[in-house]
Amino acid sequence: MVILSVRSSHIRCYVALFLSITGVIIYRHLSGQGRERMRLSRSEGLSVNSSQFSLGGEPFRLLGGELHYFRVPRAYWMDRMMKMKACGINTLTTSVPWNLHQPERGEFKFRGDLDLELFLFQAAEVGLWVILRPGPYIGSELDLGGLPSWLLSDRRMKLRTTYPGFVEAVDVFFDKLIPKMVPLQFKKGGPIIAVQIENEYGSFAMDSDYMPFLKEALESRGITELLLTADSHEGLKRGGVNGALRTLNLRKLNYDDLKFLEAVQPNSPMLVMEYWSGWFDGWGSLHHNFPPEDMIAAVREALRRGISINLHMFHGGTNFGFMSGAVANPSYKAVVTSYDYDAPLSEAGDYTPKYHLLRDLFSRYSNEHLPDMLTLRWKENYEAAIMYQHLSLWDALPFTPEPFKSRTPINMENLPVNNRNGQAFGYTLYETTITTGGYLKSGNHIRDRALVFVDRSFIGLFDYTSVELAVPNGKEKRTLSFLVENCGRVHAGPHLDHQHKGIVGDIYLNKVHLRDFTIYSLEMTQSFIESLYRAPWRSLPSKPSFPGFFQGRLFVDGYPSDSFVKMLGWTKGVIFINGQNLGRYWDTGPQQALYLPGPFLNSGINQVIVFEEEDADFKVLFEDAPDLGMTIDIQ
Structure with a gap:
């Protein structure tokens, strides 16, 4: 070559x-x-x-x-x-x-x-x-x-x-x-x-x-x-x-x-x-x-x-x-x-x-002798990256684009971000104020999955099957937050025109629609991840809050090799190596390890940042073999 x-x-x-x-x-x-x-x-x-x-x-x-x-x-x-x-x-x-x-x-x-x-x-x-x-x-x-x-x-x-x-x-x-x-x-x-x-x-x-x-x-x-x-x-x-x-x-x-x-x-x-x-x-x-x-x-x-x-x-x-x-x-x-x-x-x-x-x-249908097979690339079992710093989602908000205020929820594609091209991928945070408790109903307007918080305390999850939550009682003003993830727009079928993400309609508290939202765009771009260098990270093992960002280091001795990132003990989120988004992980499976190509790594110190939604082990493993989960034969 x-x-x-x-x-x-x-x-x-x-x-x-x-x-x-x-x-x-x-x-x-x-x-x-x-x-x-x-x-x-x-x-x-x-x-x-x-x-x-x-x-x-x-x-x-x-x-x-x-x-x-x-x-x-x-x-x-x-x-x-x-x-x-x-x-x-x-x-x-x-x-x-x-x-x-x-x-x-x-x-x-x-x-x-x-x-x-x-x-x-x-x-x-x-x-x-x-x-x-x-x-x-x-x-x-x-x-x-x-x-x-x-x-x-x-x-x-x-x-x-x-x-x-x-x-x-x-x-x-x-x-x-x-x-x-x-x-x-x-x-x-x-x-x-x-x-x-x-x-x-x-x-x-x-x-x-x-x-x-x-x-x-x-x-x-x-x-x-x-x-x-x-x-x-x-x-x-x-x-x-x-x-x-x-x-x-x-x-x-x-x-x-x-x-x-x-x-x-x-x-x-x-x-x-x-x-x-x-x-x-x-x-x-x-x-x-x-x-x-x-x-x-x-x-x-x-x-x-x-x-x-x-x-x-x-x-x-x-x-x-x-x-x-x-x-x-x-x-x-x-x-x-x-x-x-x-x-x-x-x-x-x-x-x-x-x-x-x-x-x-x-080889039986070729008019020429086939070239020799290439030698396979080495896969490395690197030492685990121990997370040593934490940044809460809320502390990362100043590094997002300027939040947008709207009387009603606005879906991702119509947010006034990215030169008014809307938001394509990632998460969007919607916040409003409430003065009472009761029953919160999504109206099936969450696309596709939302973590719900009252004053930054997690109260439950909205998705396609979970559409109702109980909100604790309280008469004082409190902040109600929805962290909504675009988990992926449908890629085929008759309804492509209706693949808007975020909150796509009214959300109801005690049958009254919520109003007056502050909306943050969290696309998790490489420039955003790099901007977090200036954020107020806190040292672990102080008790972290979720969702949040966790930072560690991977050391590579010599020329970088491919590896597989095992998120054992983590729940759901995204992992970044040197600012490169490797993709989503989720303990629901089947995939248990993410492919990490050697070209994404540097010889020496490599930055590892994990955005975790729910719970974490504070250690990222690197193995030399894939783990795509339990299998089922295609009939």
Whole structure:
């Protein structure tokens, strides 16, 4: 593996210049595949014949795997790609999260761990073709399916339709994104061989003009490669658009599904765009396990039938920060921090039995000798970090944005913060005054979970099942506080327009609605965590209050290695290492340890900050193996 000492921006400039002059990309010579690619004609991209695909005029079997750059530290992109290549994968599929790239109207992020161009350059260097899934909606178990929450500040918003407010926002985003992708298409010398239009629109299908609008939006901006749509069986008819190849999403290779696709789209090769190699997990459930023998049997049968296949996921990665979504049916359940997905390559990039079975199978369908497998990275069992300082939530409030006063509760998306783009993630604190006790009812207006306090003393919890609390009696003025967490917006289904978070309606005390709120935004951004250096921390073991922040130190001797953070004795909260949000932990499981990539650590002293809601052990453990909890087999 070549380590470049120039900046990534320089790499982009050099590669773009080379593309414009020669129309080809120089690939690394992994088993001679660079020379093979040089011989491919670039005048004809991925094409559909009556029974097979062709690429550059040559027959092509797509052996794909999904890898999300935003779920993997940039320092590990090449590692994961080379492991894909060594397994026999020839095509990398990736989605583009609009909400991460455009966190505010007019603000775009395409650097660091969101440097999509560099990611695609690296895929080309390794020798992987690319299928790009630019959305705008991508699903993928992300908050709001990857759509930015500021869209919901428009109360009339109709997501995934041709509603003017949505169309205008999509156009602005595509005006930034697509020109970056156009030079990286196959016929221009790049790795992109196909582009997917939206994702599983057939299961939504609220607007017959929407998919044609997106197709035109891509083509008018210069996309000339093969266009795809992807749906499960029930969505195949409604999710397609003329001029785009329909593909199938599934886990079991059902004969009826294949016949249905053949009937909807005759005389075309078949592509399983998402072959689900595992599944995601929700808090309070079990870790999903898809037996390797069941997975490999379906993949083997697909290849025997001449079907091309893309494994979703090949490597899942991690829902760092607050990016994870939620499901609504049969009831609300938030997605855990790990996106291991029981994929062939584990969350930490380790080989699994699925990987070895796939490598053996794919080697029979490869035109070249597969590269050697990379040596795995060392995992470290670091000494525990002992928390030595504490900061109460209330003492941290001066370091939040200026609080907002409102007669009625205001949901997160409509708060006047972030240049009036509202609050996307994290917590919001609502405070008002009361002069009596009695019965407090949420009216089911808490989204998604609230700790409730009277004069900073905890009295109970509101969520989707707990909607009533008793408030202690008292005639003097007291402060009633609601610390509300956005646990994740639903990422799929018919009600995306209604995923507002915070307090979304009236709360009642003795059947009288509460009024006159002071509202604090607690997004837990890196800049906020860094600002807490100036806060009035108190030394432990003085009795801490909850919720609160706890600070400790992790010492790394030598070059940092990956590890797993075990929050044994803690209840629920978020952990930050050197200001980086690793994600949520919760003793309800199934996940019991959070993945800590080595690139997030420094040699020497590392700062550990934990935001804990309820109770703490004051010690953070670091182990050398993952713990995703008790498992359940997927049927």
